[in-house]
Amino acid sequence: MKKTAIFIYIMGLTALSSFAQENTVTIDAELGDRNEYFATCWSMGAVTVSDNESTLISGSYSLRTNQVTNESNTATWIKSPWLKLEAGQITFKTRLDGAAGGNRSILMQVVSFDPENESTGEGDIAEIGSFEFPNPINKQTEIHEVSVTVPQSYIGQTVRVFISFVGSGGSARVGMDELVIPGEYASDPSEGCLPLAEKNDTDGDGIADEEESYPEDPYKAYNNYLPATGFGTLMFEDLWPSRGDYDFNDLVVDYRMNRITDAKGEVVEVVIELLTRAAGAGYSNGFGIEFSGLSPEKVIQVKGHKTTSSSIHTFMENGLEAGNEFATIIPFDDVDLVLTHPGQGALGINTDPKFGFVDLKPQTIVLTLKEGGEPTAAGPTRLSDLTLENFNPFLIVDQTRGVEVHLPGKKPTKHADASIFGTKEDGSTAGAESYYRNKENGLPWGLNVPVSIPYLVNKVPITKGYTRFFDWVISGGESYTDWYLDNSGYRNVEVMLNANVEGNDIPVPTRPRARVPR
Incomplete structure (x- = not known):
């Protein structure tokens, strides 16, 4: 059958415009039962879902009216759920069944929300357009495509779209299909299909206040933490490529990274909270973090890092x-900037119970990736660009920039001295995943644990404190993946320390608690 496009000009509009639509509310009758649509807050009067070929338009089912012989708009009708109308076109397809009739029309209306009507919420009804089937009605079965522009005054309003089928004489029925309304669904089936409660959006970013973390900042919306809860612990050995004493306390740093995103899902800031808890080395070590894959050109500024006047x-x-190839920050270039050495002949800081505990200094690093809602010319950053896979922390040994100690399998930065790889006990020349792994047994020189944990007393190897650690390593990470937890038989607490912001837990009590700043 031939399809005729008929466009309706509405209430003073002289032309139709095309709008981009993000949300739509639709009905195509393909569920085959109008009760299915009632469940989602559609309403129908003298209209059913039918597979009768005389009114079928597309698919297996279409909407089908009773005989349309009444001029009242409440005789034969469809009402959409409550929705928040958006700019665009209300579109549908329609036809007659070919039976006799005097005239047949479709009225397009909107029902405003009236909060004082507690039973249905329905208020005033306003006609926004109409379509009249061409005469003669007899034997007319042509499919018409109808488009109705949403009036400007209703954009953003909570309404029901009310469609009435009116006419007189004869017995002709109307079919309708593929109804599409631009707008966001706003009915609550659990509350008698009344409109969803209005949600405040103070900053106007399109996200309800109660659904975001920054209701008064239009440029920020959500916190996205790594780890998801609490703090993680980074621990390093600084004698790489030699094994060293393997106590993993040469640098102990708790961390939490918050990737703050906006309403678009783009990262605005990266806020890294650090708590350097211990430094059991005799070296002046530094600490860096590379964000692998992140272009330095995407970073507007970095704040919060600490460097000496004669920084390397x-x-x-x-x-x-x-x-560097990728964005790299140096939170501190000398651990003495964030931990004060106790003196008295101590080799390290907070790693020997014989010496006093020094206060910890929480540190916050902020990377700005969007300013005023705009990224740099290099483009926006997504959460997928800043995962644990991209998180590449490393220790810089004793003010020697080329000597970096990374987590196992992580690549060095461009500043690393490549001549060191594969020497002594390092197996970094055996392939990409071999970086910073012992060539004999795969033991690492750096660890990233997703919770805050105690660390070891000076000169006590981690394998003595965490009794399942070695089993985890030699299994390739398959066994004892929870080696760091305080499970029965997993810890030897007599050789563990736990410096934290609430005091000096040295030595650790029978059931140690790893406290972190909140």
């Missing part, structure tokens, strides 16, 4: 370390 590092104008 060179920095870009935005605060990143210069000369």
Whole structure:
């Protein structure tokens, strides 16, 4: 059958416009039972879902009216659920069944929300357009495509779209299908299909206040933490490529990374909270973090890092370390900037119970990736660009920039001295995943644990404190994946320490608690 496009000009509009639509409310009758649509807050009067070929338009089912012989708009009708109308076109397809009739029309209306009507919420009804089937009605079966522009005054309003089928004489029925309404569904089936409660959006970013973390900031919406809860612990050995004493307390740093996103899902800021808890080395070690895959050009600025006046590092104008392929920050270039050495002949800081505990200094690093809602010319950053896979922390040994100690399997930065790889006990030349693994048994020189845990007393190997650690390593990470937890038989607490912000837990009590700043 031939299809005729008929466009309706509505209430003073002289032309139709095309709008991009993000949300739609639709009905195509393909569920085959109008009760299915009632369950989602559609209403129908003298209209059913039918597979009768005389009114079928597309698919297996279409909407089908009773005989349309009444001019009242409440005789034969369809009402949409409550929805928040958006700019665009209300579109549908329609036809007659070919029976005799005098005239047949479709009225397009909106029902405003009236909060004082507690039973249905329905208020005033306003006609926004109409379509009249061409005469003669007899034997007319042509499919018409109808488009109705949403009036400007109703955009953003909570309404029901009310469609009435009116006419007189004869017995002709009307079919309708593929009804599409631009707008966001706003009915609550659990509350008698009344409109969903209005949600405040103070900052106007399109996200309800109660659904976001920054209701008064239009440029921020959600917190996205790594780890998901609490803090993780990073621990390093600084004698790489030699095994060393393997106590993993040469640098102990608790961390939490918050990737703050906006309403678009783009990262606005990366806020990294650090708590350097211990430094059991005799070296002046530094600490860096590379965000593998993240272009330095995407970072507007870095704040919160601590460097000495004679730093071995060179920095870009935005605060990143210069000369790297990927964005790299140096939270501190000397651990003495974040932990005060106790003196008295102590080898390290907070790693020997014989010496006093020194206060910890929480540190916050902020990377800005969007400013005023805009990223740099290099483009926006997504959460997928800043995962644990991209998180590449490393220790810088004793003010020697080329000596980096990374987590196992993580690649070094461009500043690393490649001549060290594969020497002594390091197996980094055996392939990409071999970086910073012992060539004999795969033991690492750096660890990232997703919770805050105690660390070891100076010169006590981690394998003595965490009794399942070695089993985990030699299994390739398949066995004892929870080796760091306080499970029965997993810890030897007599050789563990737990410096934290609430005091000096040295030595650790029988059931140690790893406290972190909140």
